[in-house]
Amino acid sequence: MRIGVVTFPGSLDDGDAARAARLAGAEAVRLWHGDPELHGVDAVILPGGFSYGDYLRCGAIARFAPVMESIIDAARGGMPVLGICNGFQVLCEAHLLPGALTRNQHLHFRNRDQWLRVDTAGTAWTGEFTAGQEILIPVKNGEGCYVADERTLDELEAEGRIVARYVRGNPNGSQRDIAAITNEAGNVVGIMPHPEHAVEALTGPSLDGLGFFTSVLRHLGDRELAR
Template sequence: MITFPGTLDDVDAARAVRRAGADAVPLWHGDHDLRGVDAVVVPGGFSYGDYLRAGAIASLAPIMREVVDAAGRGLPVLGICNGFQILCEAHLLPGALVANAGMHFLCRDLVLTVENARTAWSSDYATGDQLLVPLKSQEGRYVADAATLDELEGEGRVVFRYRDGAPNGSARDIAGITNPAGNVVGLMPHPEHATSALTGPSEDGAGLFTSVLKATAGLG
């Protein structure tokens, strides 16, 4: 669990990891060692105050050099909201996240459709499953050139899609994508806020964290 200056969803993500049955190992942006973790979560927030561009400075942090190298060797990596922005800025995922259509901050519960249940972070779902999770972001509109979008669609690398249309204007209603190997996933909505009916709109987000636990245990 990586914390950058300005991260604010790391505690929630760590709780989701523990609810799935794993240990949440804290990592700091200045670390040069992943401490032997089996997977990495890059949580949401406003790393470095979103200066320059959301996720741009964080993508250059020492810990992200380690994440990029380890992801290339197959380590599962999940980026949520600002974490998704960071993964795109680090070129672990294609495209970019830009200001929402209408230039407004969005905060609402919405439904995602699972498009790819074969990644390290989605294998506990079935294709077509519907997940009720929160969205809260200012720069959450996913964009990419037409060739990249066609490639993502053609290779089945769209993992989550906004069921009722993207309120932020994301291209092709894309809410989350994966790399070709399926170990790196980024999504704009917040599954870590949907792991308990007591504190969230549902428990639908828990599957991301149970999926990676099984994947790292060789059961996924």
């Protein structure tokens, strides 16, 4: 399976995301922001960083990159897409996910290992987890506070689209402790913490992040068998 990892000007974690995909068993394919071609990938990761310097609003410029037009179409057609940190912001700006990510409530950058509870294991990116499972992965953001209107939040709750919540402390003030959400189809997931930094014993606080990447490979394999 081929997983594409997009590089925008200012991306910081594209190499880490590509490595995580390889460790999971996929072929990592580097995608350039200015190239609309997806080069035959089966899934896409939008990595963390500061796309286009975040000079306008986090993810607001990246949303209009040529590659994003292709990704938006592919996502609406069912392709799995994972947005990590800045990638989550891009997905919200592209209206593939609802809500927005705003400045941390305490106005400080947070960089720490963070416990999450996986609430939804039925997405393309979380099938290797079980609902209620707690995992430890790093978080590092200054604008990671998830916000939405009450109606949207209630819909996310009712439809089981809150993928993960912060537990043992909320690092940024996100409403309802939301750390990750999914679209209605379950193929698009945005997560503020960084699973790609928890895939090796040498460098991560755990191996818990690897499940996101092995999950999508299982999802793609199951989908291929069903054809």
